Amino acid sequence: MKKPAAVILFSGGQDSTVCLYWAMQEYEEVYPLVISYGHKHLVEFSAAMKIVEMAGLLPNTEFLTLPVTTLKGGTLLGQKSQATGSIADTWVPYRNMLFLTLAFNRAILIGPYTDIVTGVNAIDYSGYPDCRPDFIDSMECTAREASEKTLEIKTPLLFMSKKEIVYLGCTFQGCMEALAYSHTCYNGKTPPCGECNSCILRAKGFAEAGVKDPLIERLTYA
Numbered sequence: 001m002k003k004p005a006a007v008i009l010f011s012g013g014q015d016s017t018v019c020l021y022w023a024m025q026e027y028e029e030v031y032p033l034v035i036s037y038g039h040k041h042l043v044e045f046s047a048a049m050k051i052v053e054m055a056g057l058l059p060n061t062e063f064l065t066l067p068v069t070t071l072k073g074g075t076l077l078g079q080k081s082q083a084t085g086s087i088a089d090t091w092v093p094y095r096n097m098l099f100l101t102l103a104f105n106r107a108i109l110i111g112p113y114t115d116i117v118t119g120v121n122a123i124d125y126s127g128y129p130d131c132r133p134d135f136i137d138s139m140e141c142t143a144r145e146a147s148e149k150t151l152e153i154k155t156p157l158l159f160m161s162k163k164e165i166v167y168l169g170c171t172f173q174g175c176m177e178a179l180a181y182s183h184t185c186y187n188g189k190t191p192p193c194g195e196c197n198s199c200i201l202r203a204k205g206f207a208e209a210g211v212k213d214p215l216i217e218r219l220t221y222a
């Protein structure tokens with residue numbers, strides 16, 4: 001039996017798209033929350049719009065544009081990186097914390113049994129500390145303390161490799177078609193640059209799964 005409702009943080013990227021189709025199997029009502037924060041890649045925003053439309057979720061989708069100076073830091077925003085150690089320099093400090101807070105805010109308005117879904121991944125990732133299970137657990141705990149509600153964060157992709165995420169996407173009707181419009185390139189390029197960390201991880205996942213990336217197929221044979 002499906003659960004009542006979920007707010008999904010949706011970016012228009014590969015993991016996010018698989019997560020969206022996962023959520024449609026799990027919940028009666030799915031509410032995508034697409035947040036633009038002045039980052040370089042408005043192309044991702046239009047990818048998100050196309051995909052929610054394909055998924056039939058456009059009426060449920062909120063497109064939230066934050067002022068460009070809301071978040072600062074990291075090369076994704078064209079700024080100096082604050083990342084240290086094995087964290088990629090594209091890391092935007094506290095972005096995921098802010099996004100989850102906004103998702104909790106929306107979820108509580110929808111109803112008491114609304115989950116939050118996010119496509120964070122702790123396996124094939126860029127070393128972001130805010131994509132790890134400890135952070136997610138602690139954020140869930142904090143949100144409960146802040147509201148006296150038992151909201152849950154669902155992270156279906158948390159322990160999956162990129163290859164497994166491709167396999168999962170293949171099991172959902174319409175997901176591969178939607179992935180043909182997903183956008184992952186950190187350099188905001190269409191066709192994808194093939195050189196950034198995000199492009200490399202995406203290509204690796206499809207190659208290991210033995211599945212052709214529908215985005216590349218679409219752009220090649222368009």
Ligand SMILES: [Zn+2]
Nearest residue numbers: 185193196199
């Ligand atoms: Zn790229």
